[in-house]
Amino acid sequence: MRRKVTLKQIAKELDVSISTVSKSLRDSPEISEDTRQKVQAFAKLYNYKPNLIALSLKNKKTKTIGIIIPEIVHHFFATVISGIEHVANEHGYNVIVTLSDESFDKEVINMEMLANGSIDGFIMSLSKETQHKKDFHHITEVINQGMPVVMFDRVTNDILCDKVIIDDNLAAYEAVQNLIDKGFKKIALITTVDYVSVGKLRTDGYIKALKTNNIVVDPKLILKIEDIDICDHQIEELIANNEIDAVFAVNELFAVTAIKAAKKINLKVPDDISVIGFTDGIISKYSSPSITTVSQNGIKMGGKAAKMLIERLESEEEEDEHYKTEVIETHLVLRESTPSL
């Protein structure tokens, strides 16, 4: 077993000083061609690689990005990580991932953990509980320490920082408008409870679309789901007890569950009832019928977030204070769950 070799060991072996070794390896003109060659050859032979921890300590830069997301077993978040990881890697950064499990406490703990030197900046999406409590002191604290934060998707206006989002309101509006254009009038909404920021925005978009088209908003057609694991029954009731033309669901799971519910009472999709979902994930693509959905490009979102963070990190102390909010465009992916014309 050959442990990692350090500058000190090389220096000792070659009977020169540590600084000479360091300079040789960085091709400093201070060192003679001879010694440089000798050192470099030796270093190569023993496969010397500088210790990144030591460098981090010295440079006060870790070249790693901290990610805090509610869940990873969730296609959208996985794509975002993928997007972050790729542009981070291109710029020589690593990513360290922590999960909040939708819990405020875990979010705080993870954040404090990473803030103590392990990373250069954060990319995060708020947990449900945090959005509910509206307690963001852990985030402001980190920002006050001079560590940049980029928020995505689930963001809040209470924090000043860079953000990257989609226009949830507009996207929902356009989806519902699409249903209206196809002649549907009784359009149900399956959404989350209001404190989930994106859920609220999508709900607003739905309402706006109806109002714009002079359709009265029927509260009975709006279902707000608290716990995603036990939504089946509520959705079945919604569909069975109202003569619904179409359903707009604020995520994939609600959409596919709606389709299953419809089938259960022998309604055909899209012949008897149409469904539009949100998030172009695995389910929408592979369920049958495949689901028309609002595509939010997670890769792009993550990539953009990483880019913004890295730019801020490398703009060297120009504490710009001018925060930007980037909006990633969405589009409707038309599939089998809505009529083709």
Add this chain to the structure above:
Amino acid sequence: MRRKVTLKQIAKELDVSISTVSKSLRDSPEISEDTRQKVQAFAKLYNYKPNLIALSLKNKKTKTIGIIIPEIVHHFFATVISGIEHVANEHGYNVIVTLSDESFDKEVINMEMLANGSIDGFIMSLSKETQHKKDFHHITEVINQGMPVVMFDRVTNDILCDKVIIDDNLAAYEAVQNLIDKGFKKIALITTVDYVSVGKLRTDGYIKALKTNNIVVDPKLILKIEDIDICDHQIEELIANNEIDAVFAVNELFAVTAIKAAKKINLKVPDDISVIGFTDGIISKYSSPSITTVSQNGIKMGGKAAKMLIERLESEEEEDEHYKTEVIETHLVLRESTPSL
């Protein structure tokens, strides 16, 4: 903006030495009650937290685990990460995630990157390309440096280290046996090319089941997919041109694609043709019909891997050299894509 406070600053402020501060905070009896109180109060006021990078350098332990997987936008790998993250967190470890994108080079680069001090040990699953090339020098090198590695799912016998896998062969055997028990005789297999270790093992299990039941193995019924993105056509051909009773697919995507192909030529699932998949992911659960599948518990797998790694890390230099391979049990989740009796 209040930057993070260090021992040195506290020492200066309180006009004591750095060591006094450090000892006070760690409640050393060497320091008088008085100063301890004073220091601790001050530290709390300024929210002192030790710099983890400095600690890592000193202790030669980073308390973080490096993960290298082929892809993250893949439900199974996401669940594994989730499993790893949870037990890692319980033990005070963070995880840093890198993706190989199924590329040998990226796997090597990421591995070397992390091996230079950033982490205490690896948990990894081989990229396709690495399995194809059978080049594992980057892994042996890391192990030779004394850094523990735990491999999961896509492993190789060429490396000696801890591993956690499922019994792919047996699981496939049982799945196919289940089909045979239901009276099916013409059972097709949709699998990957052979160099993907798990694909090969599952193929072997399929063949074994057929042979055990004295069914001749028909090469025409075995489809080996090279590129998952363009498998549709091949699968359609397989199903259209052979009078198949049932299909065993080595992953979710092949399974759901098979179902779509069957529907396309008006075969009903499971009335006309049955399908069993592998991996109990989102697709199997939510597609309609939902898919009978071999469940491999990613959470459990990741958790076990993390546990093994941490145990080895904390067993303190007992360079055990006694490597274990843990087998996670699987079971068949019966759903709508196979007849209920």
Add this chain to the structure above:
DNA sequence: TTTCAACACGCAAACGTTTTCGGTAGGTGC
């Protein structure tokens, strides 16, 4: 008054780097 223990604290090394600032040769110019 001397001695010794106990107590409270500081010094310095160590982890592995990078970099600034000298320092020591040797050679050159006068």
Add this chain to the structure above:
DNA sequence: GCACCTACCGAAAACGTTTGCGTGTTGAAA
């Protein structure tokens, strides 16, 4: 023979910790 320059290299500080050991002060015992 003296001063100075250049080429080459080493010492040391710095990043933020922890910790073994040394040291100074105090009080009490002899």
